Amino acid sequence: MEYSVIKEDDLFLTTEKSGDVEGSEEKGYGLYTKDTRFLSKFELMLNDSKPSLLSSDDDENYRASMRLVEVEEDKGATEALRERFIYDGILYERMTFTNYFLEERTLKVNVHFDVDFRDMFLVRGFATGETGEKTGITYEDQSMVIGYQGKDDVPRETRITWKESGAHVVEEGEVEAIWTLAPQERKTLTFMIHPVINGGSKQALEFEEALGRLENSYEEWTSQGTKIDSDHPIFNKVYHRGVIDTRMLMTDVGFGDVPVAGVPWYSVPFGRDSLITSLFLLPFQPEQVKGTLQTLAHYQGKEENLYRDEQPGKIMHELRSGELASTGQIPFTPYYGTVDATPLFVILATEYYNWTKDEAFLKQMKPSLDKAIEWIDQYGSIRGDGFVQYQQTTDAGFVNQGWKDSDNSNVHEDGTLAKDPISLVEVQGYVYQAKTTLADVYKEIGETERAEQLREEAELLSDRFEKAFWMEEEQFYALGLDGEGKQIKALTSNPGHLLMSGISEEQRERSVAEKLVGKSLFSGYGVRTMSDDSTGYYPMSYHNGSVWPHDNAMILLGLSQVGKSEAVTVIEGLLDAAEYFEHLRLPELFCGYSKEEGHLVPYPTTCSPQAWAATASFVFLQSISGVEPDAYNEQIIVEPAFPQGMTRLKVEDMRIGEGRLSLVITKEEEGYAFEVSENTSGWELTFREKVVMD
Known part of the structure; x- marks a missing residue:
């Protein structure tokens, strides 16, 4: 990655590789929580110049270190080691300065701070809006506080404290220390940076104590999950990377840990992303998915609201809590424009039961599960044809509301974009799976009549689905149906998600499995989002030809049941792909160029770590080991x-x-x-x- 990022709970820091936050509007670096930037400048100067970067390491996710030097050729150097982490809502950074000259040297250290308190949507240029203003900066002994009064009447402030005798404020937002260092002598300067919203404060710990507690939490996370060892070193490393990346991406917004989508820009709870990530989490640590279900149940739709695409029973898409959201200038409080999160919510709950047989929790979730099914039945079919669709209802909403949510992701053979309401192929599979698996659970808990009704509804959907979506000539399923019920005939990865649902006929499942690893869809590194002979294919497209690890993992959940050899092919491709990325971390996506064309091509802009890419490694484990729990038969x-x-x-x-x-x-x-x-x-x-x- 070109940047460095660390995260803990809902606070994250993204910087240059040197550790500096230079306030670049282009890159958006800074310290963020609750969709607000609480540090927009954090620059280190040695003797009035920028030191040179020797190394930058953020391999462990929760901590990072940068080694910098100011060199005088053939004489020596002054080294600055920056070590940082986040714990309990506070950013800790320890700077250690060492004199590597042969004689005594005077060192002047200047650290520059500033805060703009900008909403993330403003930083990224995704929105405009009315905002508050800074209220000034105050100083005390070895501390400064920068304040802001938001348009939402919420006071925000950044509190910066430091530990080192002799370090003091010399200008607004600038801390300076001047030392005389003997050869090999070291000095340290430690900062604690604390974002505060609506008052209150936390007591910072000593650097080593806070770091020790953070490290212990990672050790506990690892020890509580499934551990593996194999004679395949790449698989071992990809799995371990997934373990620690997933821990980094867990956040508690009040209802238990939930995986956020990814850093730096999607470090908030999502519907689809958090649900799919949690589905992948089951082979590693099934108990962890309860927080996701409880969080999404809390924010489940309660009313009809066109601005937010909200309807009763619907599961949200995205939750934001910055100034623009709080004042209603953007609809993400939360926003509900997703067609697939609601059936996925039911699927996650039933799959959790299948791993744990936790009847008490399922009964606790039952009202929310019933509401989700009611949304599918009452609001899902806009055209009244029995399929679940989406339609853009407001200019502030998303044009496309499946996982491929870019504006050009649904393309007809003639190159025209499909018009809504659109029925996506995988969504019908999700609905079928939601109803059949919930029927199984309800039968277990004595709701036999309701179970039979759900199963009957699912079978009617299956019959309609096969007639409407199957493309006989291609021996594959269409991407979807447009607003007129016409097939969107592109060959895409979407039908691969059907394989886990059970909606398809067995012979057609085999055809889908074989085509997914055929030359037009399989790049050699993974299944492409669109085949290379489809209209609209472009290997650098976000959704029309790229390869997404999570998309492949969803496919693997089904291939493990209907196509073991095809599943192995997909896993081998993704493990090959992992070797091209820093820390063997599978990214959000990469380009769909064929392996035959040369080395893997990274996608120019991608979130990393990305939650559902990180947890794909847990699906690899499930597929390779072949472990399939069956709570209903207790086997x-x-x-x-x-x-x-x-x-x-x-x-x-x-x-x-x-x-x-x-x-x-x-x-x-x-x-x-x-x-x-x-x-x-x-x-x-x-x-x-x-x-x-x-």
Whole structure:
């Protein structure tokens, strides 16, 4: 990445690789929380000049370090080491200065601060609006406070304190220290930067104590989840990267941890993104998805509001809390313009049950699940044809409201854009899966009549779906139906999401699976969003030819059931792709150029880390190990399929039911061998391979 970013809970910092925030409107660097920039300048100067960058490391996500120097050729250098992290709503930064000259040297350090309190939508140029004004800056001994009174009548301030005798304010927003350092002598200057909204304050800890607590929280996160080890080093590293990236992206807005979409610009709860990320989280730590369900249930639609695309029972798209949102100048409080989040909400709840058999939690969620189904039935079919559609209702809303939400993502064969209301292919699969899996749960808890009704509705949808969406000539499903019910005939990755739903006929599932890894859709690094022979294809397009790891992971959830060899092909491609990225971190997306054309081409602008890309590695684990829980029959099916280069996989502490599963799977000439060291789930293990070892 060209920038450095760290995050903890809902506070994040994005800077130059040097660690500086230079107030660049083009890049939007700064310290943000609640969609507001609480630091727009943070610059370090040594002896009135910018030091040169030697190295920059943010590998651990929650902490970063930058090593800088001021050099005099053939004489020596002064080094500045910047170490930073965020803990409990406070940014900590320790600067350590070392004299590497052979003689005593005078060092002047200047650190410049400023805050503009700009709403993130203004920083990014996505909106304009009326805002408040700064109320000035006050100073005390080794501290400064910069204030702001918002248009929403909310006071905001940035409190900056520092520890080092001799460091003092010399000009507005500028701290200076002048030291005389002997050879090898070090001095430190530690800053604590605390964004405050509507009063209140927190007591900063000592640097090492705060860092220790933060590190302990990461160790606890890792220890509570599924642990793996294999003889495939790339898979091991991608999985570990996914573990720590996911921890970084968890945020609690009052109802339990929920994964935000990604940093730097989507560090807020989303409907679709948080739900899909949580769906992927299940093989790692199923308990974690409860926060997502509870958060989205709290913000579930309560009224009809065209400005926000809100309807009763609908699950939100995006929640913002900055000045523009608070004053109603943008509709994200929250905004509900998403067609797929509502059925995905039901799917996540039922899949959580399938992993845990947590009946008490499902009963707690039942009112919200019922409301979600009511939204599907009452509001979902705009055209009245039994399919769920979306339609833009206000200029402030999104044109397209599926996961491919760019304006040009639905293209007909002749190059014209499809007109709404649009019925997306994958959404019909989500609705089918939501109703069938909820029927299974309701049957378990004694709601047999309601269960039968849901299943009947799902089967009627399946019959209509096959007739309306199947393209006989292409032996594939259409991307969607336009406002006139006409097929959008582009070959895309969207039908791959159907494979996990059960809506398709078996023969057609096989056709879809084979085409997904065929030459036109599979780049060699992953399934493209659009085939390279479709009108509208462009390998650098955001949604019409690029490769998205999360899209591939959604496909894998189904391929693991209907196409093991195709699933292995997709995993091998994505693991190859990971090697091209810093820290082996799968990004939001990358370009769809074929592997035959040369090296992988990164997408020019992409969020990284991105939550659903990070958790894709957990889907890899589920697909490779072949572990499939079945709460209804209290059994665990294990049917592995290893990628090339893997012969051994150890899985520890995978939470299923009320216990854990630990086992070692070994690939041998005659099949797979299994050695189970722990199964406290109380569920029966079923191995679908030749060799089983106790």
